[in-house]
Amino acid sequence: MMRRGWWRGLLRGVAVPVLVVAFWQGLASLGVVNSQILPSPIAVIERWWAYLAPLEAYRPAEGSWLAWVFSGELPADAVASLMRVFGGFAIGGGLALPLGLLMGANRRVFSLFNPLVQILRPIPPIAFIPLSILWFGLGNPPAIFLISIGAFFPMLMNTITGVQTVDGIYIRAARNLGVRPWTMFTRIMLPAAMPYILTGARIGMGTAFIVVIVSEMIAVNSGLGFRILEAREYFWSDKIIAGMFSIGILGLGIDVAMNSLSRILLKWHRGLES
Amino acid sequence: MASRPGKLTVMTDTGSGLIMTKGRQISLYPADAQAQISIRGLGKVFPRGLVEALKDIDLDIPAGQFVSLLGPSGCGKSTLLNAIAGFEVPTSGQLLVDGRAVSGPGPDRGMVFQEYALFPWMSVAKNISFGLDVKGVPKAEAAARVEMLLAKLRLAEFRDRYPKDLSGGMRQRVAIARILALDSPIMLMDEPFGALDSLTRRTLQDELLRIWQEFGKTIVFVTHSIEESLYLSDRVVVMTYRPGTIKRDLMVDLAHPRDPSSSDFNRLKRELSQLVMEEQTRSEGLLPTGD
Ligand SMILES: Nc1ncnc2c1ncn2[C@@H]1O[C@H](COP(=O)(O)OP(=O)(O)OP(=O)(O)O)[C@@H](O)[C@H]1O
Numbered sequence A: 001m002m003r004r005g006w007w008r009g010l011l012r013g014v015a016v017p018v019l020v021v022a023f024w025q026g027l028a029s030l031g032v033v034n035s036q037i038l039p040s041p042i043a044v045i046e047r048w049w050a051y052l053a054p055l056e057a058y059r060p061a062e063g064s065w066l067a068w069v070f071s072g073e074l075p076a077d078a079v080a081s082l083m084r085v086f087g088g089f090a091i092g093g094g095l096a097l098p099l100g101l102l103m104g105a106n107r108r109v110f111s112l113f114n115p116l117v118q119i120l121r122p123i124p125p126i127a128f129i130p131l132s133i134l135w136f137g138l139g140n141p142p143a144i145f146l147i148s149i150g151a152f153f154p155m156l157m158n159t160i161t162g163v164q165t166v167d168g169i170y171i172r173a174a175r176n177l178g179v180r181p182w183t184m185f186t187r188i189m190l191p192a193a194m195p196y197i198l199t200g201a202r203i204g205m206g207t208a209f210i211v212v213i214v215s216e217m218i219a220v221n222s223g224l225g226f227r228i229l230e231a232r233e234y235f236w237s238d239k240i241i242a243g244m245f246s247i248g249i250l251g252l253g254i255d256v257a258m259n260s261l262s263r264i265l266l267k268w269h270r271g272l273e274s
Numbered sequence B: 001m002a003s004r005p006g007k008l009t010v011m012t013d014t015g016s017g018l019i020m021t022k023g024r025q026i027s028l029y030p031a032d033a034q035a036q037i038s039i040r041g042l043g044k045v046f047p048r049g050l051v052e053a054l055k056d057i058d059l060d061i062p063a064g065q066f067v068s069l070l071g072p073s074g075c076g077k078s079t080l081l082n083a084i085a086g087f088e089v090p091t092s093g094q095l096l097v098d099g100r101a102v103s104g105p106g107p108d109r110g111m112v113f114q115e116y117a118l119f120p121w122m123s124v125a126k127n128i129s130f131g132l133d134v135k136g137v138p139k140a141e142a143a144a145r146v147e148m149l150l151a152k153l154r155l156a157e158f159r160d161r162y163p164k165d166l167s168g169g170m171r172q173r174v175a176i177a178r179i180l181a182l183d184s185p186i187m188l189m190d191e192p193f194g195a196l197d198s199l200t201r202r203t204l205q206d207e208l209l210r211i212w213q214e215f216g217k218t219i220v221f222v223t224h225s226i227e228e229s230l231y232l233s234d235r236v237v238v239m240t241y242r243p244g245t246i247k248r249d250l251m252v253d254l255a256h257p258r259d260p261s262s263s264d265f266n267r268l269k270r271e272l273s274q275l276v277m278e279e280q281t282r283s284e285g286l287l288p289t290g291d
């Protein structure tokens, strides 16, 4: 029973993608569209493999096997993009978390910072591109700056809401147990706000991933965003599509990772029973 | 049973050196030194809507007594309990616990809330040990105490569960254990079993009695169940509706375990029903204009 349901689910899940790819392959085989504009799926997969695979044969003398596996162009690009995402997220999220906790917990701090936050928040991170180039030139610094802005606001807003909406009953219960302000903050407010904070982290991570691709298209010479723009200059549409799929898979991977992190950290949370 | 002096209030009377606070009369009677909780002329007016939730409450509770506060919804039972707990600052009168004025919440007056108020991010064992942690009790000592309480409240096999995976009865056991862990002499309970089904409720009532006898706590128990107050307590304090005053202070001299079908029990039950119904009717009459 279980197995049959599982198979049916799998069948249903792959049906549409398979049909789309078949249709796409049909178009390419019949020569309906120019292969420069839309290459066949097979060509994309071949190109993707070439992009993924190490450039040279494995020579144990030159280093570890793992380093060799990741020596292809795609792994190097993916690692470069990921490093930027993590770096920018660490800076943006790392600043947003304490500020958000303070703003959520203290009305005075809130009214001090909120007007500025409300003005800056609606500006899409992309709109910071000219300024970031002016300030930081080209290379990693402007990219990291943009990514940290992308991660900052979702994290900030969610942290504020999380702290502001902590159920008063927990605070009363804690005061009844003799909890002092600092412990109240670290052991009651922070965990109680954690569902919101992790939602903020997840949205911030998603924004950071969008911004990394954009910023790689303008500021740096590595990473997935750079690679697909570079491929366009050579009219390598197969490589563009292969790069796009790589971006999609990486983004999905990040989201899945953030989700499982939430699941682990929030296993106490009511809304998450599986 | 502690001697209860009659209430002695000084009425507003110009020219006779009167004791007035914010226009409210206060009792001149000195606080009872023997009572663990001593309340004199306590009043509470909520600024919003100027609701006079408590008025002129005089109440002495000796150590080890099990007192129930009984009355219709909105009569001020929670307000009184919260004042003792230190969550609610009274607008007039005096409130002493162990001879000291209450200035805020503290672990000497453990509170069990109707909504359980367990910390959902802590396991059962962590919830119980948290108060000890905060107090700075040495790890080994705290662990031993938690073990003892887990066993006593039959929670041992649930020690690593989170509150969301517990039934209502289990949760309230954890909440009780959390207070027992602190060894607070006073336990304040606000309709702790109100949300439980009747069977679980009876089980927990029996367990509470066992705990009360074994640990020698002073318990102030808020309920609107007449039967519950009679089944559990040494003394039932019936409150009036708006303003909340003490309508009747009744001693229950029945031996435990009590039999709710006995004639003595039912005699008291009828007497209390009468009192509570009067206030219930009054509160219903007041409602349209009261708010
Ligand atoms: N924060 C507040 N502001 C204004 N009025 C309040 C506030 N808290 C309570 N009251 C009012 O004070 C009165 C007493 O409230 P309280 O919660 O003590 O009643 P209760 O006897 O515990 O009722 P219940 O059985 O429904 O819990 C009620 O009429 C209520 O409306």
Ligand SMILES: [Mg+2]
Pocket (backbone or CB within 6 Å): B077, B078, B079, B190
């Ligand atoms: Mg109440």
